[in-house]
Amino acid sequence: MQSGQLWDIFCTVIDNHGDLGVCWRLTRQLCDAGHRVRLWVDDASALSWMAPAAPQDPCIELFSWQQARQADVLQALPPADVWIEAFGCEIPESFVAQAVATRQRQPEWINLEYLSAEDWVARMHGLSSPVMSGPAKGWLKRFFYPGFTPNTGGLLRESTLLTRQQAFDRAAWRRQHAPQLPDKGLLVSLFCYEPAALDGLLQQLAGTSHQLLVTPGRPLAAVQQALATGSGGMPSLQWRALPYTDQEGFDAMLWACDINGVRGEDSLVRALWAGQPFVWHIYPQDDDAHHAKLDAFLDWLQAPQSLRRFHKIWNGIDSGPLPALDALTLADWRACTLAARQALMSQADLLTQLTGWTARAA
Numbered sequence: 001m002q003s004g005q006l007w008d009i010f011c012t013v014i015d016n017h018g019d020l021g022v023c024w025r026l027t028r029q030l031c032d033a034g035h036r037v038r039l040w041v042d043d044a045s046a047l048s049w050m051a052p053a054a055p056q057d058p059c060i061e062l063f064s065w066q067q068a069r070q071a072d073v074l075q076a077l078p079p080a081d082v083w084i085e086a087f088g089c090e091i092p093e094s095f096v097a098q099a100v101a102t103r104q105r106q107p108e109w110i111n112l113e114y115l116s117a118e119d120w121v122a123r124m125h126g127l128s129s130p131v132m133s134g135p136a137k138g139w140l141k142r143f144f145y146p147g148f149t150p151n152t153g154g155l156l157r158e159s160t161l162l163t164r165q166q167a168f169d170r171a172a173w174r175r176q177h178a179p180q181l182p183d184k185g186l187l188v189s190l191f192c193y194e195p196a197a198l199d200g201l202l203q204q205l206a207g208t209s210h211q212l213l214v215t216p217g218r219p220l221a222a223v224q225q226a227l228a229t230g231s232g233g234m235p236s237l238q239w240r241a242l243p244y245t246d247q248e249g250f251d252a253m254l255w256a257c258d259i260n261g262v263r264g265e266d267s268l269v270r271a272l273w274a275g276q277p278f279v280w281h282i283y284p285q286d287d288d289a290h291h292a293k294l295d296a297f298l299d300w301l302q303a304p305q306s307l308r309r310f311h312k313i314w315n316g317i318d319s320g321p322l323p324a325l326d327a328l329t330l331a332d333w334r335a336c337t338l339a340a341r342q343a344l345m346s347q348a349d350l351l352t353q354l355t356g357w358t359a360r361a362a
Helices: 018-032 071-075 093-102 120-124 161-167 170-177 198-205 218-229 247-256 266-274 289-301 305-314 327-345 350-361
Strands: 006-011 036-041 060-064 082-086 108-112 128-130 140-144 187-190 211-214 239-241 259-263 278-281
Touching: 006 018, 018 036, 018 060, 018 082, 018 247, 018 266, 018 350, 071 093, 108 350, 140 350, 161 247, 161 266, 170 247, 187 247, 198 218, 211 218, 247 259, 247 266, 259 266, 266 278, 266 327, 278 305, 289 305, 289 327, 305 327
Parallel strands: 006 036, 006 082, 036 060, 082 108, 108 140, 187 211, 187 259, 211 239, 259 278
Antiparallel strands: 128 140
């Protein structure tokens, strides 16, 4: 692996910190591999809880998008070896112009795309495209597509993941965060937007010994709204609102719970690594393009029928009652997740593939 490179990663916070979460994981893994990173982000406020030690990390520099447009800042910076445009954001033209004026060869310029299991991802992964206008006209970008199969860019997976999981004290975590949970009660985490079938899940959990752990922000607001407007029986729901936590703490929650509700991209990948049953609330799109994206993922996952049904109702694609979260159903879902995780573990991770690209280009 090529080491000691300088990377510029550009991120705009669009999807409720999900984009920043992915970029921070990539930044952290690059540093662990011996690289240096300048992370340019339009709103870094979430790092105060997502990565509270970020300002003290000597191999990471944080910059605002405003600074990427300031000549005095740009003139003082050494040129980077790699540029990453994360999730369709475009590097400010002033930053590009400064680089064109002061360097003899372009950096490895990579557009890091969104995650999908759709068939076209493998066809698009690795393609290059010339810059057609602006100060960098004639330079090349390459498109890097994360994915679930060996012919895509893979998924972010730190080298210490399995070691951390094996050392995790699941029983101690559950005693601390759900001390009243009976031995046979399910511990359910909820990280979502506003699911169409949230009322159905709450009704299913109400009156049982199960406990729901609700993450802050939109999930908490959605649950509070559902409880305020729901029908009878909701007051018997056993639930707890969790505080914001760093990425390691989020992983621990996924490892400790019996079923995890996740959303977007970053938490979906972490749920796969956790190996527990999970339900994905995919980011909704106005043209319903997320329907095909969800179908492609469920096909890759080889999801059993009950898990497919739950996903379709949870995401508002189908209607009707949610499948019951009984022991046999969850055992089936867990076996599905573990089989998918085993397949992914045999593939090269995203960092290995990405740094392989830049090493060959150097």
